[in-house]
Amino acid sequence: MLVLEGVSKSFGAVAALRDVRLELRAGEAHALVGENGAGKSTLVKILAGAHAPDAGTLTMDGQPLVLHNPADARAAGIAVIYQEPTLFPDLSVAENIFMGRQPLRGGTFDRRINTGEMRRRAAELFARLGVQLDPDRPARGLSIADQQLVEIAKALSFDARVLVMDEPTAALSGVEVERLFAVARSLRDAGAAVLFISHRFDEVFALCQRITVMRDGRWVCTDPAGDLTVADVVRRMVGREVGTLFPKETAAIGEPRLVVRGLTRAGYFHDVSFSVHSGEIVALAGLVGAGRSEVIRAVFGVDRYDGGEVLVDGRPLTRGNAAAAIGAGLALVPEDRRQQGLVMELSVERNATLPRRWALAGLGFLFGGAERRSAREWTQRLQVKAARLSDPVATLSGGNQQKVVLAKWLATEPRVLIVDEPTRGIDVGTKAEVHRILSTLANDGVAVLMVSSELPEVLGMADRVLVMHEGRLAADIPRDRADEESVMLAATGQGAR
Numbered sequence: 001m002l003v004l005e006g007v008s009k010s011f012g013a014v015a016a017l018r019d020v021r022l023e024l025r026a027g028e029a030h031a032l033v034g035e036n037g038a039g040k041s042t043l044v045k046i047l048a049g050a051h052a053p054d055a056g057t058l059t060m061d062g063q064p065l066v067l068h069n070p071a072d073a074r075a076a077g078i079a080v081i082y083q084e085p086t087l088f089p090d091l092s093v094a095e096n097i098f099m100g101r102q103p104l105r106g107g108t109f110d111r112r113i114n115t116g117e118m119r120r121r122a123a124e125l126f127a128r129l130g131v132q133l134d135p136d137r138p139a140r141g142l143s144i145a146d147q148q149l150v151e152i153a154k155a156l157s158f159d160a161r162v163l164v165m166d167e168p169t170a171a172l173s174g175v176e177v178e179r180l181f182a183v184a185r186s187l188r189d190a191g192a193a194v195l196f197i198s199h200r201f202d203e204v205f206a207l208c209q210r211i212t213v214m215r216d217g218r219w220v221c222t223d224p225a226g227d228l229t230v231a232d233v234v235r236r237m238v239g240r241e242v243g244t245l246f247p248k249e250t251a252a253i254g255e256p257r258l259v260v261r262g263l264t265r266a267g268y269f270h271d272v273s274f275s276v277h278s279g280e281i282v283a284l285a286g287l288v289g290a291g292r293s294e295v296i297r298a299v300f301g302v303d304r305y306d307g308g309e310v311l312v313d314g315r316p317l318t319r320g321n322a323a324a325a326i327g328a329g330l331a332l333v334p335e336d337r338r339q340q341g342l343v344m345e346l347s348v349e350r351n352a353t354l355p356r357r358w359a360l361a362g363l364g365f366l367f368g369g370a371e372r373r374s375a376r377e378w379t380q381r382l383q384v385k386a387a388r389l390s391d392p393v394a395t396l397s398g399g400n401q402q403k404v405v406l407a408k409w410l411a412t413e414p415r416v417l418i419v420d421e422p423t424r425g426i427d428v429g430t431k432a433e434v435h436r437i438l439s440t441l442a443n444d445g446v447a448v449l450m451v452s453s454e455l456p457e458v459l460g461m462a463d464r465v466l467v468m469h470e471g472r473l474a475a476d477i478p479r480d481r482a483d484e485e486s487v488m489l490a491a492t493g494q495g496a497r
Contacts, residue, residue, distance in 0.1 A: 001026045001193045002047075002065075002078075002162050007056030009042055011395070014387045016042040020056070020219045022212060024162060024193040029184065031204040031225070032197045034214035034237055035427040037385035040197050041397050043214075044166050047195070048080040049073035079160030081168045085147035089140035094122035096139050097154045125153040130179040144336055145176060145288040152180060163187055164195045167398070169203060174455075174488075176288065181207055199399075199427050200454075201230045213237055238429045245432050246460030249439045253463070254278035256314075257447035258330075258416045260299060263308035268294045269471040272308070276416065276447040281438060283462035284451045286491045290468040292451045293335050296418050299449075300332040301325040312416060326355060329415030333405055333422055335451070341405035342393050349375035349389040352407045378407035382437075383430060399426045406434065410441075417441060420451040435461055455484050469493045 002024040009017040017039045024030055034040050045051040046058075049067035058065040060076060067073050073080070087096045095102070095118070103117040104110070122135035131149055139150065148168060155163060165184065169177045184207060188194050198204055204211065205225055213220040213236040220236050258276040263269065269291040276282045284292045298305040304320035311317065318324040325332075334340035342351050352375040353360060360370040375389050382403040386396055393404055402424065409417065419438070423431045438461060442448050452458050458465055465482045467475040467490035475490035 001061060003059045004043075004046075005057050005059075007043070007046065007053045007058075009039075009046065009051060009053050012387070016217055017046075017053070018217045020214070020217070021222075022195075022219070023222070024195055026161075026191050026193055027188060028210065029188050029194040029196055029208040031208035031211040032195060032214065033199070033201075033204065033211060033233060034220075035399075035429055037216075037397055037400060038214040038237070038427075039217040040214060041166065042217075044080060044082075044164055044195075044197065047073065047078055047162075047164055049078075074158055077158070077161035078164065079155035079158045079162070080164040080166065081148070081151050081155045082166050085144070085151050087139040087142075087147055087150060090138060092136050092138055093133060093142075093150055094118045094135035096150055097122050097125065097135075097157055121157070122153065125156055128156065129153060129183055131176070143288065143293075149176070152183070156183065160187075160192065162193045162195070164197075166197045167199070169198065169200065174287075177203065199431070201233060201428075204233075205230075215239060234428050237427065245428065245435065246457070247432065247436045247439055248281075248461055249443050251279040251439075251443040251463075253280050254445060257312065258299070258449065259311040259314075260295075261309050261311070263295060263298060263305055263310070265294065265298060265303070265305040269298075269468075272468075272471075272473050274466055274473065274476070276449050278415075278445045278447050279442050280463045281442050281448040281450060281461055283458040283465045284449060284468065285453075285455070285458050285465055285487055286468035286474075288453065290491065291471040292468050293420055295468070296332065296420060296449065296451060297334075299325075300330055300418060302332070326412070331355075331409035331412055331414035331417050333409055333417075333419040335420040335424070337398075337401050337405050341408075342401060344394040345392055347390050348379065348384070348386050348393050348396065348404055351393045351404050352378055352389075352411065355408055355412050374411055375407075378411050379404065382407050382410075383433065399430065402426055403430065406437075410437065414446060416447045416449065418449045418451075421453065422450065423452075423454070423457065455487060458487065459483065467491050 004020060004022040007017055007020045020043060032040055046053055049070040049072050065076060098118050103114045105112050105114045119135045126133050129149060129152060133146060133149060152168060168180060184194055196208055208225050210222060211225050211228060211233060212222040213233060215237060254277055256275040257278045261273050263272040272295055286292050297303040299310050301320055301322040301324060309316050312328040317328060338344060349372055353371050360374060384400050384403045393401060423434055438448055459482055463479050465477040465487055466473060467487055469491055477486055
């Protein structure tokens with residue numbers, strides 16, 4: 001249906017794509033995998049009409065295809081679900097889905113928007129996805145998972161012949177992923193071509209019939225999924241063998257470093273109490289919407305809470321004061337890196353040093369050399385792929401942006417590190433490196449509190465698993481008794497604390 005041949009794209013001196021080929025067939029799901037910086041997102045933007053290739057051709061149904069802008073891509077039947085949601089925050093969910101093509105009342109002189117019809121169509125799309133989301137709800141304040149669902153509904157509303165899914169499941173729970181896959185399979189079986197980009201290999205092999213691997217902006221291979229193993233794909237992605245994905249070391253568990261008592265915020269969570277000891281990695285698990293992110297935001301002081309207290313090394317933290325939390329040795333890697341973790345217009349080096357600018361300054365002046373040295377050290381440790389540290393962080397791929405957020409907080413040498421979905425959108429090689437860093441930090445006495453929707457990550461890295469269900473702590477499971485069944489039973493309200 002859609003063929004790319006010899007596609008190349010450069011940004012200045014940086015070659016993002018070099019002689020890439022890709023063939024999408026009707027009635028087939030095709031996986032595109034590669035490390036962060038491999039060129040996947042650039043290829044997606046070419047398919048979406050956001051970038052024009054410097055060289056190469058696109059053909060659709062055997063005819064040349066030239067995409068000058070996203071409208072051309074939509075007219076050709078190509079819909080893209082991006083890794084990062086792009087919604088208008090002050091418009092409703094329905095208005096976001098139908099922006100620029102709202103149904104009109106249809107009278108001779110009546111060009112007003114038919115809001116009732118727009119709401120009805122939006123509700124039908126959500127029913128098709130099997131989710132309950134109010135079409136009239138403003139987009140501002142939606143969770144990452146709900147923002148993704150709005151983007152998916154928007155793509156489905158085009159009745160696309162080619163559906164491009166760029167990390168669509170990164171913030172979705174297992175149930176929501178299955179719903180999305182059911183829709184993708186129905187579109188595939190109806191004759192659409194699906195391009196699926198993901199770092200989760202279980203999803204790749206569950207959905208896709210063929211797999212294309214990219215590395216350093218180049219096409220490496222395309223093979224039937226049935227002829228490959230996960231080890232084969234990883235080896236071709238990174239060009240080397242990857243060590244253990246969960247390199248958990250046995251650390252000495254010390255005194256309680258973070259203590260949370262009776263934390264309550266009406267409508268979000270109630271009477272949440274737990275502790276994290278030095279040298280311990282504690283995972284906060286649960287389904288999307290269980291209140292995990294809301295709890296850690298309250299602990300860090302980003303959000304206020306109604307009752308309870310937070311103590312670090314036995315000293316209470318000032319409620320709703322993130323600066324006091326940072327001063328006490330807390331660090332928070334948030335779930336939404338673009339909105340909460342980075343200043344997108346600033347450079348990579350400026351973002352990587354934001355929390356410790358005073359430590360790098362002298363007599364009130366920030367010295368560029370000290371800033372560059374600090375940024376270089378941590379970006380190299382996390383293998384951030386950037387042409388120059390002086391480039392805006394917005395020019396990096398999503399996974400490399402996540403690494404910059406991690407570098408920013410690890411540079412503060414925290415006593416308590418809180419990480420919310422730390423490996424979302426990160427390739428398998430860097431996942432192993434992030435896990436190694438977390439394990440090393442715990443071994444050095446840091447208390448680590450990790451929110452994760454990936455059960456293998458939870459079970460592979462945590463000394464204890466705290467499970468939340470509908471705003472309450474449902475279970476506290478030690479490592480030796482934690483398995484997928486016990487965690488999921490508690491997350492769905494079936495397990496006992």
